[in-house]
Amino acid sequence: MTIATSTELICFLILSSVIVSGALGVVLIDNIVYSAFLLGGVFMSVAGLYLLLNASFVAAAQILVYVGAVNVLILFAIMLVNKQEELKPIKGLKIRRFFSGCVCAGLLALLFRVDITTNWATPGPKAIGEIATERIGEHLFTDYLLPFELASVLLLMAMIGAIVLARRDVISIELESTDSIPQNIINNSTDNVLLDQSSD
Amino acid sequence: MFTTLKIVLIAVVNPGLDLERSFNHLLQGMGLPSSIAHLLWLPLPMLLVLTAALIGVLVTVWLERKISAAAQQRVGPEYAGALGILQPMADGLKLLVKEDIIPHKADSLLFTLGPILVLIPVILSWLIVPFGQNLLISNVGIGIFLWIALSSIQPIGLLMSGYASNNKYSLLGGLRAAAQSISYEIPLALAVLAVVMMSNSLSTVDIVNQQNTTGLFSWNIFRQPVGFLIFWICALAECERLPFDLPEAEEELVAGYQTEYAGMKFALFYLGSYINLILSSLLVSILYLGGWGFPIPIDLITNSLGQSPNAPVIQILAATIGIIMTVFKTYFLVFLAILLRWTTPRVRIDQLLDLGWKFLLPIALVNLLFTAALKLAFPIAFGG
Numbered sequence: 001m002t003i004a005t006s007t008e009l010i011c012f013l014i015l016s017s018v019i020v021s022g023a024l025g026v027v028l029i030d031n032i033v034y035s036a037f038l039l040g041g042v043f044m045s046v047a048g049l050y051l052l053l054n055a056s057f058v059a060a061a062q063i064l065v066y067v068g069a070v071n072v073l074i075l076f077a078i079m080l081v082n083k084q085e086e087l088k089p090i091k092g093l094k095i096r097r098f099f100s101g102c103v104c105a106g107l108l109a110l111l112f113r114v115d116i117t118t119n120w121a122t123p124g125p126k127a128i129g130e131i132a133t134e135r136i137g138e139h140l141f142t143d144y145l146l147p148f149e150l151a152s153v154l155l156l157m158a159m160i161g162a163i164v165l166a167r168r169d170v171i172s173i174e175l176e177s178t179d180s181i182p183q184n185i186i187n188n189s190t191d192n193v194l195l196d197q198s199s200d
Numbered sequence: 201m202f203t204t205l206k207i208v209l210i211a212v213v214n215p216g217l218d219l220e221r222s223f224n225h226l227l228q229g230m231g232l233p234s235s236i237a238h239l240l241w242l243p244l245p246m247l248l249v250l251t252a253a254l255i256g257v258l259v260t261v262w263l264e265r266k267i268s269a270a271a272q273q274r275v276g277p278e279y280a281g282a283l284g285i286l287q288p289m290a291d292g293l294k295l296l297v298k299e300d301i302i303p304h305k306a307d308s309l310l311f312t313l314g315p316i317l318v319l320i321p322v323i324l325s326w327l328i329v330p331f332g333q334n335l336l337i338s339n340v341g342i343g344i345f346l347w348i349a350l351s352s353i354q355p356i357g358l359l360m361s362g363y364a365s366n367n368k369y370s371l372l373g374g375l376r377a378a379a380q381s382i383s384y385e386i387p388l389a390l391a392v393l394a395v396v397m398m399s400n401s402l403s404t405v406d407i408v409n410q411q412n413t414t415g416l417f418s419w420n421i422f423r424q425p426v427g428f429l430i431f432w433i434c435a436l437a438e439c440e441r442l443p444f445d446l447p448e449a450e451e452e453l454v455a456g457y458q459t460e461y462a463g464m465k466f467a468l469f470y471l472g473s474y475i476n477l478i479l480s481s482l483l484v485s486i487l488y489l490g491g492w493g494f495p496i497p498i499d500l501i502t503n504s505l506g507q508s509p510n511a512p513v514i515q516i517l518a519a520t521i522g523i524i525m526t527v528f529k530t531y532f533l534v535f536l537a538i539l540l541r542w543t544t545p546r547v548r549i550d551q552l553l554d555l556g557w558k559f560l561l562p563i564a565l566v567n568l569l570f571t572a573a574l575k576l577a578f579p580i581a582f583g584g
Contacts, residue, residue, distance in 0.1 A: 003235050033363060037310070040356050056342050060349040068352025068385070072378055075359050079375060130341030133402065 012052055018045045036078055040071040057133045219334065245337045249326050257474040259531075261288040264538050271542040295470070298463035306460060307364040314361025315461070315468035321350040321357075322476045328404050329482050332492050332522040336405070343403040344396065347483065348389050351438060355381045358447070358457050361469075365460040373456025376549065377447035380437055383556040388434035390564035391427040394571040395420055395487050398583040408491030410583055416495040421488040423582060426567045428488045430560055432533075435480035437556070439473060442541040446549055477537060478530065485529035492522030 022042040026035045043066040050059035090096070128135060140148050220241055227237035262277070262285055269276025277284025302308045325347045330336035340346060355378035362374015396402055398420070399410035411419050421428050437444040448456035458469050485491060494501075498518045507514050547555070575582040 003239060037356070037360060044353075056340060057345070060342050060345050063349040064345075064352050067356065068349065069382070072352075072355050072359070072382060075356065076375065076378060079359065079363060079371065133342060 008052060011048070015045045015048045015052070018042075019049075032078055033075075036071065036074050039074065040067055043067045043071060054127045054129050055132060056130075057136060249329070249337055250323065253323065253326055253475050253478065254471075256478045257471060258288040258292075260474050260478060260534055260538075261291065263531075263534065264541075267535070267538045268542045271539070292467065295463060295467040300463040300465065301460075303366060303460050306366045310360050310364035311460075312465070314357050314364055314457075315465045315472070317357030317360060318354055319357075319468050319472040319475075321353040322472050322479060325350045325479055326475075329479070330404050330408060330486065330491060331526050332519045333405065333409075335492075335519060335523065339403055339405050341403060343401070343405075344392055344407065344483075344487070345402050347479075348385070348392065352381075352385060361461070362457040365457070367460055369453045369455075370457050370459045373447045373453045373459070376453075377440065377457060380440070380444065380446060380552060380556075383553060384434040384437040384560070387430050387556065387560035387564040388438065390561070390568055391424075391431040391434065392487065394424055394427045394564075394568050397568070397571055397575060398423065400583060404486055404491075408486055408493065411490045412493035412497060415493070415497045415500070416490075419488065419490040419493070424488060424567070424571070426563065427571075428484070430564050430567065431487065432484060433555075433560065435484060436537060436540070437552070439477045439480055439537075441477065441537055443544040443547050444552060445541075445546060446552060449546060478534060481530045481533035481537065482526070484533050485526060489529045490525075491529075492526045494521055494525055 019042055022038045022045065025038040026042065029035050029038070043062065047059040047062040047067070050056075050062060223241050223244075224234060224237045227240060228234055232240075265284070265287060266276045277287035280286040280290050302311055327337045328340060328343050328346055330339070358377040358381070359374045362370045362372075362377070365371070395407060399407045401407065401410075407420075440447050447453075448458060453459070458466060461469060498521065502508070502514055502518075571582065
């Protein structure tokens with residue numbers, strides 16, 4: 001065994017153990033902030049696995065998108081609504097946990113079956129290493145153009161939706177234009193939802 | 201015959217010094233196998249770059265103290281060494297021996313992990329900083345994209361330390377830092393994208409080589425003046441320097457996410473911010489100011505003097521000039537950043553977000569579009 005392959009094996013073992021234990025931690029730890037930070041660790045380790053597979057562009061994109069954007073956004077949301085309130089005990093929590101555990105175990109069994117029955121020895125396409133960036137770009141603008149554009153339209157829709165929800169003055173104009181709203185709600189409102197904010 | 205062809209090919213592909221090859225040849229000459237030689241070589245450039253970064257921080261801290269003193273008509277540090285040049289060492293030593301305080305109700309695990317997570321991505325990004333054709337740790341294909349990806353890890357560390365301090369100022373500072381970092385990453389990436397489009401490569405070495413065809417006038421700053429300004433503003437914002445130092449605004453937030461930190465953990469934040477400043481300046485000089493390039497191409501000088509550019513003495517001279525040019529450009533930008541810090545007032549948070557989202561982002565998009573159009577129209581000047 002050469003130095004390169006043994007380093008690769010050690011890295012793979014470390015990364016996969018971090019992924020498995022981190023993912024378990026995300027699900028099982030009660031503190032939601034810890035779960036979110038662990039999720040970041042899992043994303044980073046997945047990026048490490050991509051690096052081991054010689055897919056450096058995908059690894060960097062994974063860090064940029066999942067760690068830098070998704071995970072930071074999750075943390076942001078958690079910290080902005082960081083209320084230290086006692087949650088009400090949910091009825092039948094044990095039974096719920098049991099059933100969800102069963103579903104997860106079933107999924108795991110399914111994955112194991114796939115793992116055992118698939119013939120992994122068939123050689124895949126040759127790794128292209130550094131020119132992967134160009135190849136990904138070519139594919140995105142030729143044969144994968146439609147899914148790419150659909151994904152961007154979906155993201156645009158989500159963004160417009162978020163902006164509409166966040167902008168209160170848009171809602172207020174809609175409220176004022178409809179007649180079916182009882183007048184007393186508008187009069188008693190202390191919220192500045194219904195004020196015209198377009199002037200400032 | 202094939203071996204000579206191979207050697208010629210290597211000389212064509214790898215012009216300039218290649219210390220790794222010489223080191224491997226040396227160790228193999230002493231009877232070591234090539235894998236061991238490679239293993240012995242690996243830590244050397246990393247240690248060298250780490251040392252360079254740390255010395256860079258010491259110099260920058262000294263410059264910051266001296267220039268701020270000059271801006272405020274004081275003398276500044278004076279007694280520690282000549283002109284107070286040892287003052288940063290004294291600062292570092294003081295932080296090293298200070299008590300490491302973890303507040304009683306703080307989350308000690310996250311509190312310790314936060315500063316580390318802030319520092320590591322910054323240091324890792326030095327992987328792609330070239331000081332010469334072969335004078336970098338690794339010429340990875342994704343180059344500059346690696347830096348963009350790594351710098352997006354930093355907000356997690358800031359949020360972590362802000363949350364773990366169990367202090368409202370820290371939490372607010374952490375949230376502000378994350379918001380600022382996310383907002384300014386987008387115009388920054390778009391400005392980089394315009395440069396990448398012109399040089400057809402993400403690799404920092406290729407980006408510099410593409411700028412050094414005709415010396416001074418082929419530097420990207422003349423082809424991307426808007427991109428240069430966008431990148432510089434965003435880099436200052438990413439480094440949390442004044443006028444964008446809202447995360448640690450002293451008058452409002454005590455010291456932001458660093459409020460509860462003391463001793464070596466505070467020093468990690470301090471180091472991180474200064475290494476980040478130097479890194480950003482280095483990247484500005486690589487992306488826009490021709491990196492290691494001398495204003496007059498070295499090849500032109502050697503040819504006019506009748507020397508071969510592959511002669512060892514010329515190569516060593518060229519490498520030295522390259523390193524000096526990189527450091528000179530970088531410290532010029534550091535000087536500008538320090539001058540900006542001590543002469544401009546802080547922006548408000550709404551002004552900061554307005555500037556990022558409503559001004560820099562559209563301008564960066566238009567810049568990208570213009571670059572694409574110019575590249576199609578004038579492929580000679582804009583790297584067709």
